[in-house]
Amino acid sequence: SGGGSSEGGDGGGGDELITVGFAQTGSESGWRSANTESMKTAFSTENGFELTFNAADNDTAAQIAAVRDFINQGVDAIVIAPIVEDGWDDVLQEAADAEIPVILEDRTVSSSDDLFASWVGLDFKKEGVMAGEWAAETFGDTPTKMVVLEGTTGSAPANDRAEGFDEAIDGTAIEKIDSQTGDFTRDGGKTVMEGFLQKYGADGIDLVYAHNDDMALGAIEAIEAAGAVPGVDIQIVSIDAVKDGMQALVDGKINFIVECNPLLGELAAGLVKDVLAGDEVEKKVYVSDQTFTQEQAAEVLDDRLY
Ligand code: GZL
Numbered sequence: 001s002g003g004g005s006s007e008g009g010d011g012g013g014g015d016e017l018i019t020v021g022f023a024q025t026g027s028e029s030g031w032r033s034a035n036t037e038s039m040k041t042a043f044s045t046e047n048g049f050e051l052t053f054n055a056a057d058n059d060t061a062a063q064i065a066a067v068r069d070f071i072n073q074g075v076d077a078i079v080i081a082p083i084v085e086d087g088w089d090d091v092l093q094e095a096a097d098a099e100i101p102v103i104l105e106d107r108t109v110s111s112s113d114d115l116f117a118s119w120v121g122l123d124f125k126k127e128g129v130m131a132g133e134w135a136a137e138t139f140g141d142t143p144t145k146m147v148v149l150e151g152t153t154g155s156a157p158a159n160d161r162a163e164g165f166d167e168a169i170d171g172t173a174i175e176k177i178d179s180q181t182g183d184f185t186r187d188g189g190k191t192v193m194e195g196f197l198q199k200y201g202a203d204g205i206d207l208v209y210a211h212n213d214d215m216a217l218g219a220i221e222a223i224e225a226a227g228a229v230p231g232v233d234i235q236i237v238s239i240d241a242v243k244d245g246m247q248a249l250v251d252g253k254i255n256f257i258v259e260c261n262p263l264l265g266e267l268a269a270g271l272v273k274d275v276l277a278g279d280e281v282e283k284k285v286y287v288s289d290q291t292f293t294q295e296q297a298a299e300v301l302d303d304r305l306y
């Protein structure tokens with residue numbers, strides 16, 4: 001018979017493991033590695049799951065194909081960290097038709113929230129606001145030339161972190177002279193920053209807003225190669241607070257970091273179990289963030305979990 005019936009959604013009766021397909025973005029950053037580890041730990045057999053993991057190497061078509069594979073496998077539930085916000089309607093509808101619930105973790109989609117059971121993650125716009133408020137307080141009415149290292153084009157964090165930051169610096173003397181995607185990777189941040197330094201010179205840039213630490217770390221390499229001092233000649237504000245970013249903050253090469261907590265595995269696993277058990281779940285589950293100055297980073301660095 002065509003298609004076959006997908007087992008989806010029976011939640012694995014008795015001691016049967018709950019089969020879950022997880023479509024991860026890829027392995028683009030330190031944050032992503034910590035998030036993947038958290039997810040694999042939570043969706044373990046000891047916790048009652050049989051996890052099929054796919055990392056899409058930041059390729060949206062590959063990620064959507066992985067979700068289609070999970071539907072064809074007839075998994076009980078699908079978890080996605082969607083690389084970009086758009087283009088999800090069709091495959092999410094196919095999952096719904098197959099009665100396989102979808103839980104989003106980390107990033108979100110522009111599709112109707114009828115097409116997924118729940119989302120757990122961070123308030124990216126708030127992260128942008130917190131970074132922008134630091135910049136506004138630090139530079140205020142001092143004419144400041146800023147360049148932006150954007151995250152993956154079309155991703156929720158890139159869109160929302162830009163929006164929040166721009167709102168927070170509105171009315172200040174901070175001028176965004178350039179903005180380009182470094183795709184959340186260290187190499188991407190380095191290459192884009194090299195281009196900015198070529199174009200404006202180190203003296204022509206006062207501030208870098210990096211949408212994540214990995215791109216900030218790449219920018220630091222480019223700034224030092226240009227003979228300038230990161231954190232002094234060119235200040236840097238970043239988001240994530242992964243270990244390497246926090247170390248650079250302690251070393252004075254980054255000036256302020258907004259945390260973005262990658263440890264979402266337990267919450268995502270709990271949502272899958274609740275949804276399969278037919279329990280009511282929140283459509284959006286927000287995890288809180290915090291911010292770090294150089295002094296605060298020095299106090300907590302050794303205790304950080306990621
Ligand atoms: C944010 C997450 C972003 C991180 C980057 O929750 O989607 O993707 O900020 C990661 O480091 O690549």
Ligand code: ZN
Pocket residue numbers: 007010011012013016017018019076
């Ligand atoms: Zn089952």
